Amino acid sequence: MKTIKVLMINTIPFNRNGMSMMMMNYYTHFDHKVVQCDFIVNKYIEDDYKNKIVDQGGKVYIFPSRNSHPLRYIKWLSKIMIRNQYDIVYVHGNSATMSAELYAAHRCDVTTVVHAHNVKTEHPILHELLYPYFAKHYDYAFAAGIEAGEWLYRKRPFLVIKNGIDSSVFEFSQSKRTKIRDSLGIPEEAKVLIQVGSFTEQKNYPFTMRLIKKLKDSHEAVHLIAVGVGPLLESMKEYCEQNGIQRYVHFVGSQSDTGSYYSAADQFIFPSLYESFGIVAAEAQANGLPCLVSREVPRAIDITGNIKFESLDINDWMEVILNRNFQRSKYTLEQTEQLFVLKGLSIGSDALGMQDVFKTMVEGKDIYK
Incomplete structure (x- = not known):
């Protein structure tokens, strides 16, 4: 099977917050012959994170501010997706504002995954306005925990992804x-x-x-x-x-x-x-x-x-x-x-499990069974 190409999108600055740490833990434990990732970064990324991604074969794309220039951001995202022909676009965030990334991916006909990392958003009004679009335009849903999944996806199915570490x-x-x-x-x-x-x-x-x-x-x-x-x-x-x-x-x-x-x-x-x-x-x-x-x-x-x-x-x-x-x-x-x-929180086995989930997605099968 060919290498699965994944575009990882971090909707917040890529410093030492829980979302970014989880992304890096998984990325560094993937078999990059099976799954290779490029990264979209909002505003900023720590130098050692960037160096580690590049050293392991990934690319890093930085946008000045997705929140300040959403239309420019969507157009920029679309160009990157078209140029690199990803199998999966994997968006990490806290709310329906992930609709911006979903819109760009939908235009490019790419399989999408959204990952809920929290149980609250700092943009509640915008979240509710965008929610109808968000709910209809992702293909697969992940969550950091049951509470986060129930909050963002409501009664729709989702897969809990353990925040494993070494x-x-x-x-x-x-x-x-x-x-x-x-x-x-x-x-x-x-x-x-x-x-x-x-x-x-x-x-x-x-x-x-x-x-x-x-x-x-x-x-x-x-x-x-x-x-x-x-x-x-x-x-x-x-x-x-x-x-x-x-x-x-x-x-x-x-x-x-x-x-x-x-x-x-x-x-x-x-x-x-x-x-x-x-x-x-x-x-x-x-x-x-x-x-x-x-x-x-x-x-x-x-x-x-x-x-x-x-x-x-x-x-x-x-x-x-x-x-x-x-x-x-x-x-x-x-x-x-x-x-x-x-506890299922050992990153080695967790990363292998996610690789299998990516394979299932690429094959068009149900990941929730």
């Missing part, structure tokens, strides 16, 4: 722990929390900053490592300055080696307002971290059992954080990998 990449390292703590000036005796995610409303960093302030007001030796970038970053830095906690909050930006930062921490926190899965919580568990997450995070993210789901009450979160029994797991690397396999 758990060995995030194995705990004492040397990396020491190196990161020393570089940030964190005392050995301090308890270190870590939050990984874009500085957006969804990730609820204001709650995190209030939590750190209250812990410091209670004279607790706590530091926070905040990994990520985004529109709320500067306002969070200002909050820390205004409330005198800037020495204890370490903004480290976007990091390609998040495993080192997980190793430097003692607990992972994830106070999201909504989530379809939460891949960074899977990474943290692969590192052995105990995870404290909001009740808005799906229970499917519980892989190692070392995780607590709490309502967004700061006093409750303080109680969990200060509990001496809320500590790193003692699983070996092999035991951790087995837990991920049992």
